[in-house]
Amino acid sequence: MESRFLAERLRKLKEELKNLKLEAYLCLHPANIQYFTGSPQAGELALGLLVTLDNPPTLFIPEMGAYQAQLQAKIKLETEVFKVGDEALKKLRNTLKGFKVLGFDDASQARISKLKVKGLSLKPHPEIPEKLRVVKDESELEALRKAARILRKGFDAVFQVLKPGVREREVAAAAEYALRVGGSDFYAFPTLVASGSRSAHPHGSPTARRIREGDVVVVDLGAKFSGYCVDATRTFMVGRVKPAVSKAYRAVLEAYRAAVGGVKPGMRGFEADMLARKTIQTWGFGEFFTHGLGHGVGLEVHEAPRLSPGSRDLLRAGSTFTLEPGIYLPGRFGVRVENTVLLTENGIKVLTGWSGKEFISFN
Amino acid sequence: MESRFLAERLRKLKEELKNLKLEAYLCLHPANIQYFTGSPQAGELALGLLVTLDNPPTLFIPEMGAYQAQLQAKIKLETEVFKVGDEALKKLRNTLKGFKVLGFDDASQARISKLKVKGLSLKPHPEIPEKLRVVKDESELEALRKAARILRKGFDAVFQVLKPGVREREVAAAAEYALRVGGSDFYAFPTLVASGSRSAHPHGSPTARRIREGDVVVVDLGAKFSGYCVDATRTFMVGRVKPAVSKAYRAVLEAYRAAVGGVKPGMRGFEADMLARKTIQTWGFGEFFTHGLGHGVGLEVHEAPRLSPGSRDLLRAGSTFTLEPGIYLPGRFGVRVENTVLLTENGIKVLTGWSGKEFISFN
Numbered sequence: 001m002e003s004r005f006l007a008e009r010l011r012k013l014k015e016e017l018k019n020l021k022l023e024a025y026l027c028l029h030p031a032n033i034q035y036f037t038g039s040p041q042a043g044e045l046a047l048g049l050l051v052t053l054d055n056p057p058t059l060f061i062p063e064m065g066a067y068q069a070q071l072q073a074k075i076k077l078e079t080e081v082f083k084v085g086d087e088a089l090k091k092l093r094n095t096l097k098g099f100k101v102l103g104f105d106d107a108s109q110a111r112i113s114k115l116k117v118k119g120l121s122l123k124p125h126p127e128i129p130e131k132l133r134v135v136k137d138e139s140e141l142e143a144l145r146k147a148a149r150i151l152r153k154g155f156d157a158v159f160q161v162l163k164p165g166v167r168e169r170e171v172a173a174a175a176e177y178a179l180r181v182g183g184s185d186f187y188a189f190p191t192l193v194a195s196g197s198r199s200a201h202p203h204g205s206p207t208a209r210r211i212r213e214g215d216v217v218v219v220d221l222g223a224k225f226s227g228y229c230v231d232a233t234r235t236f237m238v239g240r241v242k243p244a245v246s247k248a249y250r251a252v253l254e255a256y257r258a259a260v261g262g263v264k265p266g267m268r269g270f271e272a273d274m275l276a277r278k279t280i281q282t283w284g285f286g287e288f289f290t291h292g293l294g295h296g297v298g299l300e301v302h303e304a305p306r307l308s309p310g311s312r313d314l315l316r317a318g319s320t321f322t323l324e325p326g327i328y329l330p331g332r333f334g335v336r337v338e339n340t341v342l343l344t345e346n347g348i349k350v351l352t353g354w355s356g357k358e359f360i361s362f363n
Numbered sequence: 364m365e366s367r368f369l370a371e372r373l374r375k376l377k378e379e380l381k382n383l384k385l386e387a388y389l390c391l392h393p394a395n396i397q398y399f400t401g402s403p404q405a406g407e408l409a410l411g412l413l414v415t416l417d418n419p420p421t422l423f424i425p426e427m428g429a430y431q432a433q434l435q436a437k438i439k440l441e442t443e444v445f446k447v448g449d450e451a452l453k454k455l456r457n458t459l460k461g462f463k464v465l466g467f468d469d470a471s472q473a474r475i476s477k478l479k480v481k482g483l484s485l486k487p488h489p490e491i492p493e494k495l496r497v498v499k500d501e502s503e504l505e506a507l508r509k510a511a512r513i514l515r516k517g518f519d520a521v522f523q524v525l526k527p528g529v530r531e532r533e534v535a536a537a538a539e540y541a542l543r544v545g546g547s548d549f550y551a552f553p554t555l556v557a558s559g560s561r562s563a564h565p566h567g568s569p570t571a572r573r574i575r576e577g578d579v580v581v582v583d584l585g586a587k588f589s590g591y592c593v594d595a596t597r598t599f600m601v602g603r604v605k606p607a608v609s610k611a612y613r614a615v616l617e618a619y620r621a622a623v624g625g626v627k628p629g630m631r632g633f634e635a636d637m638l639a640r641k642t643i644q645t646w647g648f649g650e651f652f653t654h655g656l657g658h659g660v661g662l663e664v665h666e667a668p669r670l671s672p673g674s675r676d677l678l679r680a681g682s683t684f685t686l687e688p689g690i691y692l693p694g695r696f697g698v699r700v701e702n703t704v705l706l707t708e709n710g711i712k713v714l715t716g717w718s719g720k721e722f723i724s725f726n
Binding site: 173186 | 470487540
């Protein structure tokens, strides 16, 4: 990533700090540390990143090995390198003693209690990095597009392997193999493969169950590139399409298309959700759409904005999120269609489109 | 899992609560929720588990789908099922209003602030479940042994695929494929494959780098069964063994054997660490063993006890942890040997032994 993107993120962060009259900000959350350093390794390994108004940020990290030089070439960082994690913590605590009030993002209560020093007030301001991260810059979109290209290979592999007799976990293994070889940094989340009546469960982790003729199979895959996640689901039908499945799938597809066509900048999360929900209600499946329409994706697979019944989140151009209507009929089957999309000034642009066909075709 | 194990865990938890004069305990941490319900799905999906002295525990969960009946058959739970997550949160907050003082484990500050209700004092007591979880019961050991059997298949796959020209990420893909098909629930952690000079980095994620003749390759794999993690590392040599690599590997192997032979119940974490560290120091590599000897593994891949220079953790029979001495020579290469082991009254029993051979043999 070019350093101008990092410089711009830091500039905006400092602007927010000035507005809130904070002298400094401490990032403890891995995704925020990556966001301001541009380094997935820093996000993974660092204890914290301290950003002050005047000086270059300081990264507190036990050990960066091969990545240190790379990181320092990209951004002016006074990287603190220690061989043992406890020393980095001690050094961070000592540095914090120089401050009276410090904004910070979020961490576990146990972690925060280790950072309490006399005379320092730690003020939670998780909304500051969230506000910046919710609108993606061009370097982030590039990573997301790359992740989307990798994701397609995962679905190609599913399409190749899916047939009666194969186990759900073999489908997951084939998809993950293709993602890894295709260049995914690990996975954005654990692959879901749910077949037969298990597909009625929205979070169906793959089991040893063998897929049978007549099964609905819901496959939810995530790829990750340079720390950026994409998330998509396809519903497959093994064999002849049953009328009940066909009907539910048409309802979900229509709801998905209503969202793709209707979501615009300036809408609230609940309004976007309602576009899809109304369609599904019209089809008579309202009570079986048991989750929200979508969630933001980026450095985290679940981040702002939320597109769900209660969400007041404002949808802005430059945000990336999922659109994933689903219908789950307990004991029978479930269907879901999901893509990661980018909201532009002109509306939705789909990032994770896939040229392959589900076994069911509605065209 | 048999319900007598769950009953025993709850009995011990209630005993701790009585000792601390707490009327109830709220588990927010996924691994703790799984521990007291026996359900990985509950751990993944629930908002919280409330355990009172007198009544059966109550699980607050948005939706359990297919798993609900299974869960209720195992343990008496007043499962609260809601279709939308926010409703479960509302219900949990309402329930908390009935209490004055509540012990709880740990969660992010943002999560905890959502649970603050008037007149309630939430007291952090993360040590209560930790104290129970650190000694594994027979049902946990069974899951760990199963995970260890799956892990072996991952290393078999690495052994098959490792040769000059193959990419690091292809090695990771092959290992993960074997783990998944072998029955691993996703992975205990992201696979590490670090070859050539990259092996000098203890956290080397796989890249597109092609492995070459003469490379050292460090592979760190994790498998998971029924929520239980195992973790092991093997160091491979592609081609002829260089004397410098041979020397470092002998030092690490000797340190590993010193730990396997010497760690006993009643020792402190730092004492165990010292057994291995002294050996490596004797070989002259002391400054290049840049991390602790090991960490507990179970429902989490990093849990109590810690085996590291600063750790006062008491090592008890029935605990499972890693022993993983390593030497990392910056810019040159690194070597590590790691197994997940069980501490018994008589000493260490290795769980993740592997019959395959590294390319280097020292026998």
